[in-house]
Amino acid sequence: MFNPDDLYILPIDEWIQAAVQWTALHFRPFFTVIKWPVETLLASFEHLLQTIPFPIFVILFSLIAWRLSTRGIAFFCAVSLTFIGFIGVWQEAMTTLALIATAIVLCVIIGIPMGILCARSDRAWNITRPVLDVMQTTPSFVYLVPVVMLFGVGTVPGEVAVIVAALPPLIRFTNLGIRMVNTETVEAGLAFGATSRQLLWEIQLPLATPTILGGLNQTVLTAMVMSVIVAMIGAEGLGLVVLQGLGRLDVGRAAVGGIAIVLLAIMLDRITQSLAKASPGGRRPLTAALLRLVRSERMNLDNSGDLADSRRAAHPGS
């Protein structure tokens, strides 16, 4: 008799349902507009990845990995991809990759400009920061609720959830990277008569690049994790393999999906991490300078709460 359910239940669920339905009804064109680029881009990536023959994709991907990082990582990619191909989840892996690729493209297009805006305007940052905080502390599972209500179920709504979850680290790191650029160096730009655009392109962005790439790494990992979770709202890909395996108590099938996910995650992490550590090409003298830069900034970063937040939030599912 002391169970609160017996006394009174605040009908929050009904209120929220009503609010979301109202939003969905009155802002339908808005959501359609949002959905369109996601859908188009996702379809193109999916088409591309499913069309390229398996061996050619393995070779291409490994070559790109070699260009962007090291020979060792490229070799690891070749082996892992071949393995994924031969455990029978190639198509699902490509779908997951398409989900992640779409998320990367859209996150970069949205996140970097937003990060720049936040870095240049304290007011923008003061508004954005609490939103990011909430987004990053919310378990990714919870994202699925409004997404389903506003966008429905399936792969495209899943992709929307992936993008929303993967966006915060990139905004945060871009903002942080630009704000952390040494004050004297910024002063030097101004003292020699830089316009604010020149300041951004000549000084702030180049010096913030390693940090921004660190943010990209977090974004990619978040997208990877989220692309698995959205299987619960009907998105296709490796997540669905696991989910179906579990549903049918087919542990073997679920494990196969799991192995493919882990391999894919390691590949993407290693590649984007070495991107943040060295510039593309990796053999130019620029690398040395950037390397030193990254190291010292990493040390600064470790002391700042921002990074800890982003790291925590980068693995929302774990």
Next chain:
Amino acid sequence: MNRIRIERLYKIFGDAPKRAFDMLAAGSGKDAVLATTGHVVALNDVNIEVPAGSIFMIMGLSGSGKSTLARCINRLIEPSAGSILLDGENMLKANDAQLREIRRTRISMVFQHFALLPNRTVLENAEFGLKLRGVPIDVRRNKAREVLSIVGLSAWENKYPSALSGGMRQRVGLARALATDADVLIMDEAFSALDPLIRGEMQDELLRLQRVLQKTILFITHDFQEALKLGNRIAIMSDGAVVQEGTPQEIVAAPQNDYVAAFTRDIDRARVFDATAAMVEEHPLIMDTKGSLEAGGAAAPGRFVINPQGRILGVISEEGARIHVGAPLNGGALSQNFATVSASAKLIEVAGACRGNRPVAVVDDEGKYRGRVDPSQLLACIASQPATAQPKGIHP
């Protein structure tokens, strides 16, 4: 001619400086204003004039407002009140576009920690200011190479700053500042981050460059030795105000308060004062064209004899002391046993010229007689303590 003239300049950090101003006007100090209003008075009624082509030092302890003053001049920091005239134009009236133009062409800056771009080569760093201005690539490359050769870094143009030592990095910083051909150079603690040995080298290098380039340099430092070595004039700051301004010699000779005296106390005067400080303006004897002395006092031994153009002919010898005014001098009456020092020579060199009872004359740049060195005054100069800082317990 004054290149920069700063009048009644104030900078108060905080968002409502009105009350702080009222307190300053009522005679309160920096600490009282901070305690009452929470506002920092970084500059408090600064007035200075920087002559064109000179090195003007701004010296003071940390927190005295030196960097703020330097940054107000090119408006990296916006002053709260006052005026800054650059060649007579008020910098504070310039709009954004005009300000950028001034920063690109008329004022450049060298930073304490060099502020080079790590992702660009030495050459690209040197041409940075010109790139911002939109100078075509081959023109600015040529200019950058030219200034790099001036600072002795030609061989390094394709290296990255990380490959350079601290002294070399600051040379790149200097090259970047010189490349824009700005007449005014602001150097904020430019050598403070360098090892003492390298710092000395860079100071010599700056003096060498300055002899050729004749820039107007505003050099910030907390090192009084550096101020004395480099400065044509020195302004000493404390709590945002200039407490004394003058040539190095003026400041060391007469520090106006204990704060300044604390810096000057241990200074080696022999290296700061020039020969004029130990000079007595004794009138020389003038020999007319016929070879006889004009009126001008007794021909005592050791007195200098000059020709009507002011050149020194010699000193009166023991034998010459018997010659009367108006009589021709014979051969043995003039001795060549004397030395000359330039008026700008430091006392340390003057002391080296004083040997036995040999008379020493001070001559100007053209070699004309100005006076004689009095050895006892020379010693007094080197030994004397400023009036405000009489050491206690020393009995002569």
